[in-house]
Amino acid sequence: MNWSFTSDNNRKVALRRGGTGKYRLTLKGEMQTYNMKVKSTVCTDFLLRMKDISTSDVVINIIVFRKEMIDCTNPAFKEMFSVTRQLEKLYDEITIRISFEGKILDIYNMDRIIENWDRLKKENVQYFDSFTDISDFFRLNDEKVKDKEFWKEVLDEQEILFLLFQLPDYTLSFNHRKGMSRYNAFHSNSILWEIETAKADEQKDDSICTSKVTGLFNPGKEWVKKAYGSMPLLKDTNLSPKFNIHGHYNFDKETGWIEDGNVYMEEIVHSEKLWHKMDYNIQMIL
Numbered sequence: 503m504n505w506s507f508t509s510d511n512n513r514k515v516a517l518r519r520g521g522t523g524k525y526r527l528t529l530k531g532e533m534q535t536y537n538m539k540v541k542s543t544v545c546t547d548f549l550l551r552m553k554d555i556s557t558s559d560v561v562i563n564i565i566v567f568r569k570e571m572i573d574c575t576n577p578a579f580k581e582m583f584s585v586t587r588q589l590e591k592l593y594d595e596i597t598i599r600i601s602f603e604g605k606i607l608d609i610y611n612m613d614r615i616i617e618n619w620d621r622l623k624k625e626n627v628q629y630f631d632s633f634t635d636i637s638d639f640f641r642l643n644d645e646k647v648k649d650k651e652f653w654k655e656v657l658d659e660q661e662i663l664f665l666l667f668q669l670p671d672y673t674l675s676f677n678h679r680k681g682m683s684r685y686n687a688f689h690s691n692s693i694l695w696e697i698e699t700a701k702a703d704e705q706k707d708d709s710i711c712t713s714k715v716t717g718l719f720n721p722g723k724e725w726v727k728k729a730y731g732s733m734p735l736l737k738d739t740n741l742s743p744k745f746n747i748h749g750h751y752n753f754d755k756e757t758g759w760i761e762d763g764n765v766y767m768e769e770i771v772h773s774e775k776l777w778h779k780m781d782y783n784i785q786m787i788l
Contacts, residue, residue, distance in 0.1 A: 717747030
């Protein structure tokens with residue numbers, strides 16, 4: 503699709519109505535690391551409830567009722583997904599107050615998270631041919647689990663909040679730029695993305711407002727050294743990493759809810775040795 507952008511109608515869609523929506527998030531990922539190339543598809547179905555909408559924030563309840571890796575070309579990667587999924591069950595249901603720009607202001611169901619932890623920490627999970635204690639595997643303990651600030655950091659990196667609030671950002675008008683910090687794909691350094699949002703002249707229909715979002719990051723030498731310098735695979739390799747985000751959202755004009763969207767992200771460290779690509783599709787399910 504060829505995009506053109508308005509210069510006069512920059513007012514962004516506002517979140518006007520609470521309620522409940524059912525969404526499906528599909529992630530198609532590709533990763534090259536060392537001599538291993540992995541392709542996978544993960545499907546997540548969740549309920550989103552929104553209430554107490556103010557001029558700057560909203561209370562939301564998210565319930566993930568299905569998350570499956572429906573396709574994967576590497577058994578080890580699939581095994582790691584299964585183990586990580588055990589930890590995610592701690593916060594499959596969250597109730598939080600979140601700003602329209604995606605900052606978590608408060609967590610209202612800490613008791614539910616702690617209750618889930620008390621049950622889960624007693625279980626062993628299978629990792630390949632051995633069993634391991636989940637608290638040791640993820641280096642968690644009772645004190646950390648009870649720390650609300652710890653969970654704010656964990657949830658801040660979750661895909662659902664990133665795609666529904668941090669990236670589309672309800673606080674600003676269309677045709678704006680902002681900075682957004684988020685870990686890189688390999689969790690070796692934090693990226694300060696330059697995000698640009700614009701409204702398209704070409705709209706789906708009169709009831710829908712379509713926006714385009716792009717993101718760029720140009721790292722310096724010190725950033726590259728910190729992120730990849732300790733990786734043996736990349737020793738004595740000249741690196742010029744490339745980072746990119748592009749996508750679009752369709753908003754319901756009357757309610758402000760996201761009807762659907764697509765976001766593509768890539769981190770190309772070396773075209774043959776190390777890269778990561780993620781293609782997200784989000785769809786409201788009636």
